[in-house]
Amino acid sequence: MSFDFHRPATVTEAVDLAQRLFPTARFIAGGSDIVIQINRKKIDPSHLIDVACLPGLSGIAETSDEFTLGALTKYHTIETHPAFAGSLRALIEAASVIGGRQVQNIATIGGNIVNASPAADFVPVLLALDAVLDITGPNGSRSVPLQDFIVGPGKTSLLPVEIVTSIRLAKLPARSATAFVKEGRRRAMEISVVCVAACLTLEAGGSRCASVRLAIGAAAPKVFRAKAAEAYLEGQLADQTSFAEAGKLAAEECAPISDVRASADYRRRLVSIMVERALTACFERTGEERR
Amino acid sequence: MNAQNHSVAGRRLPRLDGVGKVTGKHVYAADFKLPGMLYGKVLRSPRAHALIKKIDTSRAASIHGVRGIITSADIPAIRYGTAVRDTTVFAVDRVLFVGHAIAAVAATSLEIAERALEAIEVEYENLPTLFDPEEALNSNIRIHPNWETYKALPIIARSGNIAGQARIRVGDVEAAFAKSYKVYEHRFTTALQHPGYTEPRVATADWDANGNVTVWCNTQLPFDTQNTLAEILDLPSARVRVTVPGIGGGFGGKLRIGVEHFAAxxxxxxxxxxxxxxxxxxxxxAALPRQASVVLVKTGVDKDGHLLARSGKIIVDCGAYAGSGPGTAAISLQVMAGPYKTGALELEGIAVYTNKVHSGSFRAPAGPMANFAMECQMDMIAKDLGLDPLEIRLRNVVKEGDPGPSGEIHKSVSIEECLRKAANAIGWHDRKPEPGRGKGIACSWWMTTGGSSGVYVKINPDGTATLVSGAVEIGTGAITGAAQILAEELSLDLTDVNATGVDTQAAPFDYGAQGSRTAFSVGNACLAAAAELRRQMFELAAKQLDAPIEGMSLQDKHVIAGNKSISIAELARISRLAGGGLIAHGTAISPAPPYDPTRVQNHPLPVWNTPSYHAHAVDLSVDQATGKVTINRYVVAQDVGYAINPTYIEGQIEGGVAQGIGQALSEEIVYQDGRVMNANLTDYKMPTAMDVPEIESIIVECRSAAGPYGAKGVGEPPCIEPPAAIGNAIAAATGCWPNSLPMTAEKIAAALRVQQS
Structure with missing residues (x-):
């Protein structure tokens, strides 16, 4: 392991550097994943391009219809952001269980996305919120839905010379709530055995589901949306019976593996239980607006 | 001296090594560097059991920056080991497990050394493998075909793949089963657990011009390491110097040689x-983890739950070498007997070789495995008989003067007090049936390991004392504890005592930082040294003050004789000029108590010294769907004899319970086809601060005859009961007993499903 360390001053400089040093260069932000990959000899880059200090890529901006999260935003910033305490609470719930406090203060949300781990904790929340990524590369900028961005385990549509600069989340309609639940063998520094993010919007009147988005981590080669469960719930009564049925459908949709962390069978059961629990939490959180 | 009047001992004083450790100034072995130092790396086997057909190091040797490569061909054919001398530095002709050392490389950087390892070519021919210890008992495959040529302690009984087999027999167990009201038989399994010390094993070695070698390392047993190195290097031990700058935890995993021999x-x-x-x-x-085990327990009781008969068998998977396996298998017998009166016993412990990592003496070796089996079965019996789990224990616990399993006499017995205090603290009598929530209790006893300790104590001309011990301060505060005893006896402040690091060249022998013995045994040696120093000081003071020795005392750093006095500092100055200084050698040895040798066979530790008694109680919740356990409260009542420093005792209890919670719920080195599937700290799951609740410690003081001021060993016991206490609480919450460690959420959920269907 030996590499040259570059610290560009702007996104353009970073992209230029990446182009020049391709294919032996990798971007590094918080380093909470790439350093482990280097240490375990999974990758051996000759150049590391440090983007952690690039200006304008950090922090949370709000307009009337959306939030923009800089790709370098840290989890601790998200966890303590007052605007997320309401219907977007899943962001806080996921941010507070990623790694431990040290990881939450150094790791970036952009890193979690481009790393594209099937067990990424933040990706399900973003996927359930239909996040859109803004990307800058040699040919300028483009935007892509997160749903299309992650293509497989560790694989994305990002070119090695491109940088994710921000993540945009549309604000939720009234009578909406989100929840994130995670199961693992311990309460911190834990890679999820299964994690589930749910976003529920109720119809006017508050008794039926208008729209539901369910994203599930660590139960398939990539974080996925449980479309059958989502479709089933639309127009259904928002109650324990339908939530349990959605859990069953999601468990049928997932494709977990057996590994040292858990068996496929247990993961499938967790999906069923956790989808039901995440939906129940969402429903309870819409309580104020239902009345 | 009346312990109530102590001014230094028994107090919550800050530890002598505390400031250096919390400020990062303390030098650990991993921090140690020498000018011109090279880096060593070890080539390890990717095969579980194979003949080595060829090792070709020529390509590796030609890499720029590689300065030396060694294999078994370069070193004397020495086998070493504690119970069985079966271990070699490198694999000789055959590899016995994945991770077995084959060669070592020295290079100018770690990266070059790693590249050199990749360039070493080894040809293998696979041999049939044995991974299951029960299968290994009866297999024709031999992991050590020449085991009969190995030397071993005479007490160790070996055969085939069995590295050691011990027995305890009391009374006629078959007759006792025959007259039992009910007989219960259960099988439990426990997993391989890493000691989890913060600092990995590390050594730096350097040879001087006269052919002497110095090794700076983080061993728990500098003198044992010195001897083993001398054997491996084929040198007189005086030419091997082992020094321990600092040690970042050990928990029994750093007792035996780790990487020191590669460095040397x-x-x-x-x-x-x-x-x-x-x-x-x-x-x-490739370290020295706690053995995985299979425990079979059969117990016969009368109608009232009194224990009439117990037969038990523990199969300890010691891996490719015996390591601590034979001792662990043997000690488990006392744990299986427990702090209980049982009419008849027939207990057998077997250590068996497999093609897996060889194992060590992790904190209370055998304790948690045998206790998990025995104490969970106690609750199963209680439930079947309709008895309260606390009540069945109280009906069976030993009392003062009762015989122990080896025929020794239980003395200063506190097990009932510990059980009652732990139960009261957890609210045992307020238990209400509540789905998914339960309380569990478990108890045990444990030895204070013997072995000799020596200290040198010197009084300096400023009136302070220098304490030179051969025992490493492993992080428990034990040396601070010993220094508190020394300061108490010499009327000094704790901060007047300077404790040195360990250097085998200068320090007197100590049996080592192991077996809950350091504060106990070094403390006793300090008592002896202080008595000798008092003698020297009183003799000198008698001359200086022209006063009789009779009636002299030490108070506030002065020798007092009637209305005359002289300071310790003044005496030290006078002695230094005219008498060679005030220096004492204090020694301590705790002899084994009398026992009945006809009860014990092939047991390297046939009787326990100065046992301690303890009970744990836990209140936890189980998620009925996912199986996830949340510990709400955890209480420990532990008899420490005399609390030399209550703060560090609480630290030992809290740390031990944390390790026990790990063993109970999450930790396991997972093997599949001979390969470790989780050889990293992402997937080897030690509990974090978020997983461990506040531990409530109740210190019980039932004075021993042998320890300083009545102290008993403290360090190991806290990790013994957690698996059993937690297992029993899970059963109380769910109705099912997980019989296999770790009791993961997945296993509990599976048990719940079986119960529901």
Whole structure:
């Protein structure tokens, strides 16, 4: 392991550097994943391009219809952001269980996305919120839905010379709530055995589901949306019976593996239980607006 | 001296090594560096059991920056080991497990050394493998075909793949079963657990111009390491100097040689200082973890739940070498007997070789495994008989003067007090049936390991004392505890005592930082040294003050004789000029108590010294769907004899319970086809601060006859009961007993499903 360390001053400089040093260069932000990959000899880059200090890529901006999260935003910033305490609470719930406090203060949300781990904790929340990524590369900028961005385990549509600069989340309609639940063998520094993010919007009147988005981590080669469960719930009564049925459908949709962390069978059961629990939490959180 | 009047001992004083450790100034072995130092790396086997057909190091040797490579061909054919001398530095002709050392490389950087390892070519021919210890008992495959040629302690009984087999027999167990009202038989399994010390095993070695080698390392047993190194290097032990700058935890995993021999051999080969440090992967594949085990327990009781008969068998998977396996298998017998009166016993412990990592003496070896089986079965019996789990224990616990399993006499017995205090604290009598929530209780006893300790104590001309001990301060505060005893006896403040690091060249022998013995035994040696210093000081004071020795005392750093006095500092100055200084050698040995040798066979530790008694109680919740356990409260009542420093005792209890919670719920080195599947700290799951509740410690003081001021061993016991207490609480919450460690959420959920269907 030996590499040259570059610290560009702007996104353009970073992209230029990446182009020049391709294919032996990798971007590094918080380093909470790439350093482990280097240490375990999974990758051996000759150049590391440090983007952690690039200006304008950090922090949370709000307009009337959306939030923009800089790709370098840290989890601790998200966890303590007052605007997320309401219907977007899943962001806080996921941010507070990623790694431990040290990881939450150094790791970036952009890193979690481009790393594209099937067990990424933040990706399900973003996927359930239909996040859109803004990307800058040699040919300028483009935007892509997160749903299309992650293509497989560790694989994305990002070119090695491109940088994710921000993540945009549309604000939720009234009578909406989100929840994130995670199961693992311990309460911190834990890679999820299964994690589930749910976003529920109720119809006017508050008794039926208008729209539901369910994203599930660590139960398939990539974080996925449980479309059958989502479709089933639309127009259904928002109650324990339908939530349990959605859990069953999601468990049928997932494709977990057996590994040292858990068996496929247990993961499938967790999906069923956790989808039901995440939906129940969402429903309870819409309580104020239902009345 | 009346313990109530102590001014230094028994107080919550800050530890002597505390400031250096919390400010980062303390030098650990991993921090140690020498000018011109090279880096050593070890080539480890990717095969579980194979003949080595060829090792070709020529390509590796030609890499720029590689300064030396050694294999078994370069060193004397020595086998070493504690119980059985079966271990070699490198694999000889055959590899016995994935991770077995084959060669070592010294290079100018770690990266070059790693590249050199990849360039060493080894040809293998696979041999049939044995991974299951029960299968290994009866297999024709031999992991050590020449085991009969190995030397071993005469007490150790071996055969085939069995590295040691011990028995305890009391009374006629078959007759006792025959007259039992009910007989219960259960099988439990426990998993391989890493000691989880913070600092990996590390050593730096350097040879001087006269052919003497110095090794700076983080061993718990500097003198044992010195002897083993002398054997491996084929040198008189005086030419091997082992020094421990600092040690980042050990928990029994650093008792035996780890990487010191690689460093010393590479340094001899290259004539340069060498540093070798284990990686996390090496720690989890080739260190000295706690053995996995299979425990079978059969117990017969009368109608009232009195224990009439117990037969038990523990099969300890010691891996490719015996390591601590034979001792662990043997000690488990006392744990299986427990702090209970049982009419008849027939207990057998077997250590068996498999093609897996060889194992060590992790904190209370055998304690948690045998206790998990025995104490969970106690609750099963209680439930079947309709008895309260606390009540069945109270009906069976030993009382003062009762015989122990080896025929020794239980003395200063406190098990009932510990059980009642732990139960009261957890609210045992307020238990209400509540789905998914339960309370569990478990108890045990444990020895204070014997072995000799020596200290040198010197009074300095400023009136302070220097304490030279051969025992490492492993992080428990034990040396501070011993210094508190020394300061108490000499009327000094604790901060007047300077405790040195350990250097085998200068320090007197100590049996080592192991077996809950350090504060106990070094403390006793300090008592002896203080008595000798008082004698020297009183003699000198008698001359200086022209006063009789009779009636002299030490108070506030002065010798007092009637209305005359002289300071300790003044006496030290006078002695230094005219008498060679005030220096004492204090020694301590705790002899084994009398026992009945006809009860015990092939047991290297046939009787326990100065046992302690303890009980744990836990209140936890179980998620009925996912099986996830949340510990709400955890209480420990532990008899420490005399609390030399209550703060560090609480620290030992809290740390031990944390390790026990890990063993109970999450930790396991997972093997599949001979390969470790989780050789990293992402997937080897030690509990975090978020997983461990506040531990409530109740210190019970039932004075021993042998310990300083009545102290008993403290360090190991806290990790014994957690698996059993937690298992019993899970059963109380769910109705099912997980019989296999770790009791993961997945296993509990599976048990719940079986119960529901």
């Amino acid at each position: 051999l590479l340094a001899r080969k290259t004539a340069r200082p060498i540093k070798v440090m284990s990686t996390s992967e090496e720690e989890l594949t």
